Structure formats: structure tokens, C-alpha cells
Amino acid sequence: MLVLAVIWVLLGTAGLYVMLRSGVPPRPPGEAVLDGTVSSDLHGWTVRSAADPVTMERRTGLSGPRRIDTAVELKRSGDSGPWAFALVGLADPVRFFRIDGVYRMQLYVRDLDASGRPVTLQVANGAGQHRPTTATVGGGFTDRSWHRLSRTFVATATASEDTALYLSLPPSGPLHWQLTLASVTPLSLSPPPEISSAPRTLPAGATLPPGSYVEVVVPAGGTPALRLGSFDVFGPDGIRPVADGRAHRYGVYLDAESAWLYVDRSVRGVLFARDVERAGGEWSFGGVAGSGPVSMWVGGVPS
Known part of the structure; x- marks a missing residue:
């Protein structure tokens, strides 16, 4: 009994008796x-x-x-x-x-x-x-x-x-x-690589190569919109627009498995293809459309 009492005191000193008594796994x-x-x-x-x-x-x-x-x-x-x-x-x-x-x-x-x-x-x-x-x-x-x-x-x-x-x-x-x-x-995820190449302007409805970053600049007071097929970057599963009366850059880096969402080239979210498809959505690289000119970089995110 003395040995058990000593063990209990030691456990209590270490703060472990709370878990043992409450049954919390x-x-x-x-x-x-x-x-x-x-x-x-x-x-x-x-x-x-x-x-x-x-x-x-x-x-x-x-x-x-x-x-x-x-x-x-x-x-x-x-x-x-x-x-x-x-x-x-x-x-x-x-x-x-x-x-x-x-x-x-x-x-x-x-x-x-x-x-x-x-x-x-x-x-x-x-x-x-x-x-x-x-x-x-x-x-x-x-x-x-x-x-x-x-x-x-x-x-x-x-x-x-x-x-x-x-x-x-x-x-x-x-x-x-x-x-x-x-x-x-x-x-434990590594964000997309940074690159320093010049952008291209995409025509509406263009198709992206996997591993591309697309971006739209929204002026102060504007309503941002950026879609990739049925994927709405600003929809319920995407980025919420910043409401501070200033212009902002909204972008997404898309590959076969993930979409990294950016505001002013700072990561604000990440989605996975398996989650979108499991929920009935489409993981699309086509049908690019935005609220203004859409710029594209291939191979990473502009630094």
C-alpha cells in the first residue's frame, strides 16, 4: 500500500492524476x-x-x-x-x-x-x-x-x-x-516555389498547365472574381475578399493535387483535389475567368 501511495503522489506531482481520474484518453x-x-x-x-x-x-x-x-x-x-x-x-x-x-x-x-x-x-x-x-x-x-x-x-x-x-x-x-x-x-506542407519570370495575360476561358499561378488585381471598392471552371476562388471554400478600401491581388496556384490561395502574394488558404472531388466539385484547369485581366505564371508564385 505504501508503494502504491508513493506512485500516486509522484503521478500527482507530474500532473498525470487528472487524466487518470477523469478517464480522458x-x-x-x-x-x-x-x-x-x-x-x-x-x-x-x-x-x-x-x-x-x-x-x-x-x-x-x-x-x-x-x-x-x-x-x-x-x-x-x-x-x-x-x-x-x-x-x-x-x-x-x-x-x-x-x-x-x-x-x-x-x-x-x-x-x-x-x-x-x-x-x-x-x-x-x-x-x-x-x-x-x-x-x-x-x-x-x-x-x-x-x-x-x-x-x-x-x-x-x-x-x-x-x-x-x-x-x-x-x-x-x-x-x-x-x-x-x-x-x-x-x-507539414511546403508552399509552391517562388519564381521571377514575367507574367502572361490569359484570354477568358483559357486552360492552365498544372503548376501555374493565376492572379487578378481588384481595385479599391471592386468586387473580386476568379474562377477556374466550377471552382470559385472567392466562394464558400475559397478566399474571403479583403474589405479595407484598398486594391489587392488575389491569386491561386494550382497543380494536380492542391490549390494554394493568396492575397497580395501571401498564403491565405490551401485546398486539396481529393476534398473538392469528394464533395462533388470539379478540379478544373480550364475556363479561367476573372473580374479583370488575369495574369499567369508557370512553375511557381512570383516573388
């Missing part, structure tokens, strides 16, 4: 989410609603994605309100996110009502603030299958202690969702 290396599969309990998960309360329970014995058999279940009988959301806690988000770092957020969801009403995933606190990125990803589903919400992003601001993985829920009516495999991890 160790996180995989690089993972920020406290317990993305609710493998032990609902630690780190919360749900809020402005109207009818949303209940939250841990479900086991499920046939989930990647052989996961646990999930959070959210239910509401009805009523309406301006907002409802679920939060998944992160470990030390202030240290985890660094400006210009590349990360991936992920959550598997299924709508057991097959309502088609959308949900949106982002990184924020409960007030939708303290966001290291403005990137979001969402969808609405008319089946009861599991769907993966995933978005790669570049951190453009610092986080705060209350920054979390934030899922906006349908604000009104009944809901019945299950969530699992929540994750936020860093990615």
Missing part, C-alpha cells in the same frame, strides 16, 4: 481535439441553443466511419431560435495555432432525420469569435449515412483559450444528428 501526436470519438465520456463536448434545448448523449455500439463505434448524439424536439451549435474542446489552442501554419479540421456527421438542412464547421469560440481562420466547410444531407466535413486551412490569426471546433446546427425545427471523429491537426 491520451491524444494522438499532433491532435488538438480533446476526445474526438467520445471514447470514454463527453469530456470537452458541449451544445447550446437559443430556443428549445438540444440534448447531448454518448452512443456506443454504432457502425461508424473507420470502425469507430462511439459518437455524440444531438436531439431536439422542435421550436425555433436564432442559433444552435456544438463545441468540441481543444487542448491549448493558443499554443497549437501559429500564424501561417497549415491545418486540417474534420468531423464526421450524419443526419438521422435526413432533413437536408445544413450544418457548418469552423474553428471559433461559442460566440463565433477568436478564430485563427475564416475557413468553413458545411453541407446538408438527405440520407442517413455518415458524411465527412473536412477543410484544410492556413491560420491567419491567433487563437484564444476558448477557441474550439464549432459546428453550427439548424436553428429551428426538430433535429437528430450524430457526430464523431472530430479532429484538428497540423499538416
Whole structure:
């Protein structure tokens, strides 16, 4: 008994007794989410609603994605309100996110009502603030299958202690969702090379060779637009325009696997072909169109 007591004291001194007592499982290396599969309990998960309360329970014995058999279940009988959301806690988000770092957020969801009403995933606190990125990803589903919400992003601001993985829920009516495999991890990626060659002006509808950077200059007060086929660089999965009354350069470097998004030749986001295609989008090198003359560089991004 004395030996056990000594061990317990040593563990407590090291701060390890918190994990042993609470049952919080160790996180995989690089993972920020406290317990993305609710493998032990609902630690780190919360749900809020402005109207009818949303209940939250841990479900086991499920046939989930990647052989996961646990999930959070959210239910509401009805009523309406301006907002409802679920939060998944992160470990030390202030240290985890660094400006210009590349990360991936992920959550598997299924709508057991097959309502088609959308949900949106982002990184924020409960007030939708303290966001290291403005990137979001969402969808609405008319089946009861599991769907993966995933978005790669570049951190453009610092986080705060209350920054979390934030899922906006349908604000009104009944809901019945299950969530699992929540994750936020860093990615080790090298940005495209810098080059010093002169640009070419592209005609509308031109096709790019893979490994090209295209750019459009938008004057102060102008509305930016840059499309590559069906890919809208300024759409919900792309760059948000800068609203500061100044002219800006908006660009994208595109190859067979990734699209690096730029504002004033500084990286602001990255998308992957597999994610766009999995969501039903088209990874296109043709149909270039912009709100002004489109310039192109081949082989990298102008320095």
C-alpha cells in the first residue's frame, strides 16, 4: 500500500492524476481535439441553443466511419431560435495555432432525420469569435449515412483559450444528428516555389498547365472574381475578399493535387483535389475567368 501511495503522489506531482481520474484518453501526436470519438465520456463536448434545448448523449455500439463505434448524439424536439451549435474542446489552442501554419479540421456527421438542412464547421469560440481562420466547410444531407466535413486551412490569426471546433446546427425545427471523429491537426506542407519570370495575360476561358499561378488585381471598392471552371476562388471554400478600401491581388496556384490561395502574394488558404472531388466539385484547369485581366505564371508564385 505504501508503494502504491508513493506512485500516486509522484503521478500527482507530474500532473498525470487528472487524466487518470477523469478517464480522458491520451491524444494522438499532433491532435488538438480533446476526445474526438467520445471514447470514454463527453469530456470537452458541449451544445447550446437559443430556443428549445438540444440534448447531448454518448452512443456506443454504432457502425461508424473507420470502425469507430462511439459518437455524440444531438436531439431536439422542435421550436425555433436564432442559433444552435456544438463545441468540441481543444487542448491549448493558443499554443497549437501559429500564424501561417497549415491545418486540417474534420468531423464526421450524419443526419438521422435526413432533413437536408445544413450544418457548418469552423474553428471559433461559442460566440463565433477568436478564430485563427475564416475557413468553413458545411453541407446538408438527405440520407442517413455518415458524411465527412473536412477543410484544410492556413491560420491567419491567433487563437484564444476558448477557441474550439464549432459546428453550427439548424436553428429551428426538430433535429437528430450524430457526430464523431472530430479532429484538428497540423499538416507539414511546403508552399509552391517562388519564381521571377514575367507574367502572361490569359484570354477568358483559357486552360492552365498544372503548376501555374493565376492572379487578378481588384481595385479599391471592386468586387473580386476568379474562377477556374466550377471552382470559385472567392466562394464558400475559397478566399474571403479583403474589405479595407484598398486594391489587392488575389491569386491561386494550382497543380494536380492542391490549390494554394493568396492575397497580395501571401498564403491565405490551401485546398486539396481529393476534398473538392469528394464533395462533388470539379478540379478544373480550364475556363479561367476573372473580374479583370488575369495574369499567369508557370512553375511557381512570383516573388
